[in-house]
Amino acid sequence: MPDPRGERYGALHTPLLQWYAEARRDLPWRHPECSPWGVLVSEVMLQQTPVARVLPVWTRWMTLWPTPSALASASPGEAVREWGRLGYPRRALRLHAAATTIREEHGGEVPAEEATLRTLPGIGDYTAAAVAAFAFGRRATVVDTNVRRVQARAVTGTALPAPSLTRAEVDLATALLPDDDVETSTWNVAVMELGALVCTARAPRCGDCPVAHLCAWRLAGYPPYDGPPRRGQAWEGTDRQCRGRIVQALREAHGPVPGAALAALWPDGAQHERCLGALLHEGLVEALADDRFQLPS
16 A cells, blocks of 8 residues: 555655756856865855855865865865855864865775765765765765755644754655655755745745645644744854954964964953864964964964
């Protein structure tokens, strides 16, 4: 006897894939000629960062370092400097470390298998699946924030997903994959695009949604979110803001920066010392003689 859930899941495929074919954004890392390395760089940059901020930085990175070996030949500090204001600059160090591993252990070529991708420094389950799917057309389950939100509304009937990823969400994403392997990578990116452009967190445009007629949340009358509290990320006065000022000062400097100049950037001396110590421990900042500091060499 056919599984009614399978029939319902399958009903989502055609309208969503047709919508994506017409509404998708023209992004360079989606072009057929984009290399697997370009896809990998884009996926790391896009983590918690809007497309509009990523586009110019990605373009410059791919001009400077079109291959993993090119980036591996640069210093980690150059990677952090060219990261600009994307935020979370540890991602730049991880990309540099991944590029070095690709050069030294994989002949300079980004590996195609998910399991191998996960062995690269800083590459987790999501990024490995995304690169396998989008760069190599492999059948993979790609679950980001947008995918989780679309699934929560369209399939499970809730306004928002749980605060953190659950095993049930991954299993649901796998169950939703089309049977046709060729369509799988397109499906993954189509669901992501729907969440980014239409099924947004704060102001979903249900009138423009290609699967609104199947959406469990809409059909249930848009019940409000009743799960665990969702806390927004503060910025003013946080360690993250303090760390950002230190790294930005070093990024803009033409040479080492005296410790006193860095200390003057932040009013709370104890917090500044704590953040500087953390940056040194993580390798984002390098200490020199005479109380001077620079990006890692």
